[in-house]
Amino acid sequence: MGSLPETAVIEVIAGGPLLTIQDGGRLTARRYGVPVGGAMDRFALAAANRLVGNSLNAPALELTAGGIQLRFGARMTIALTGADVQAHLDGTPLAPWQSVLVPAGSTLSLHGRRGMWGGRNYLAVAGELAAEWAIGSASTCLAGGFGGYEGRALRSGDRIPVRPRLGTVVEGVRWWPADRRPSYRAQPCLRVLPGPQRSVLPEAWEKLLSATFQIDQAASRQGYRLSGALLPARDLSLPSFGVVPGAIQLPPDGQPILLMADAQTTGGYPVIAVVIGADLPLAAQLLPGDQLSFTETDLTTAQAALAQQSAWLTTGPEDDEADWLLSQAGAIG
Amino acid sequence: MSGWIDLMGEAALLVRWPATIAAAGAPLAAMAVLQRDPLPGVIDLVPAIDSLLVCFDPLTTDYERLSARLTELARQPPLAALPAGREFVIPVRYGGEDGPDLVEVAERTGLTPAEVISLHTATEQRVIMIGFAPGYPYLGWLPPLLHLPRRATPRVAVPAGSVAIAAGMTGIYPTTLPGGWHLIGRTTVQLFDPAADPPALLQPGDRVRFVAL
Secondary structure, three states: OOOOOOEEEEEEEEEEEEEEEEEEOOOHHHHHHOOOOOOOOOHHHHHHHHHHOOOOOOOEEEEOOOEEEEEEEEOOEEEEEEOOOOEEOEEEEEEEOEEEEOOOOEEEEEEEOOOOOOOOEEEEOOOOOOOOOOOOOOOEEEEOOOOOEEEEEEOOOOEEEEOOOOOOOOOOOEEEEEEHOOOOOOOOEEEEEOOOOOOOEEEEEEEEEHOOOEEEEOOOOEEEEOOOOHHHHHHHOOOOOOOOOEEEEEOOOOOOEOOOOOOOOOOOOOOOEEOOHHHHHHHOOOOOEEEEEEEEEEHHHHHHHHHHHHHHHHHEEEEEHHHHHHHHOOOOO | OEEEEEOOOOOEEEEOOHHHHHHHHHHHHHHHHHHHHHOOOOEEEOOOOOOOEEEEOOOOHHHHHHHHHHHHHHHHHHHHHOOOOOOEEEEEEOOOOOOOOOHHHHHHHOOOOOHHHHHHHHHHEEEEEOOOOOEEEEOOOHHHHOOOOOOOOOOOEEEOOOOEEOOOEEEEEEOOOOOOOEEEEEOOOOOOOOOOOEEEEOOOOEEEEEEEO
């Protein structure tokens, strides 16, 4: 067992709506106006990497909304996490949240959401995904045009160089139990902490917690416009201040914006609430048209929820194949 | 009058000061203090016009200690710690195709285009913050004669290097971007390079003087 790393490629046959290289993002360059970026669903990224024995925040592929086809130029161990988007490997159904050894020349295809939720998947390769590093990360910064693969989304015909690592991880199935994942579901109710301008806009805060919203067509990695309810808003003419992914901004038109991974580092709209980090994976799985709501939580709960997810990632996957088969049969998990 | 702190999610605290204390440099002074004497768990500091966003890892940070320290910085901004900042000279071609709004700015401020250029170049400006886009510096403050609100209708594409004014500040577009500031000139200085460390030429606190080419 064990083979020297050599360069292979993953060829993009179809890139779907958005296919990019992402990792843990750029956490220390916000003062230079550089967005945090990185995986929208950081839990699913970390789990994919853990399944194949990589470090948690290693570069991987972020696959958006299905419609994607990839061909593996060599034998390699991969893991696909995130939504169930009817993935097939050479025509055979492939369930997400497991590691799998794929033969050279095999093709992975993602068709689209099977159940009621899901928008993003992460594909990690045991070994190294060769990517362009900039400012401490291989994440694709679409706004700045740097990082990842030539600073842009991958498209048909692109060839992503990889250095597969074989033989150092279990080549049988490793799988990630459902009870060690965020509670992914349709119409999630995201937990929020009050934002800095919550007390200036109390009616907007109340309505945010009571209304049901829909992800508008104007949704990207930068943020989601939320429709379905207008919040009472005022033009506060605030000087710009630093903001974070998860912040819910309220522009004067009353249509809130949920900032996501690629959000600008500063903004002048009031921030009435902030989605807690542990619920950002749920937000990351939303697509235009999906519904969501918000509920208030407190700092202790937010910290505990994040610590819980961190503990799950530390525990890592299971490698008992019998349990896996049972879980696939719906008996457990 | 003292500042205050607010949570921005479980991984950031926003420190804000009243306008006068902020204009005296409270955000940059507090940032300097936190860089000189860092607290464990703090990952990034984002200074802005009247605030400093302190980003931290909630799993490794002593939250009580951090919030106590930031409350103290909010209440007693360490203005004496305001760094001198590095000096930069940025050459600008004012007016014409490079600064298509110069004439309008002159009309709206009751000055001649030459007087606008003269005022803009005579004022040493400090980098107050970088935001909006990678490497986009907000410099201030401009003399009151040059204060104008943003344009009513933003442009879809402002050329890279454009030097623009609005809200009492100067901004420089590092790349081609949409923008609502008044374009008075253009520079060839490269403000942002993702391959450089740090990636932005200007840093918060730096002092800039513009010279007319």
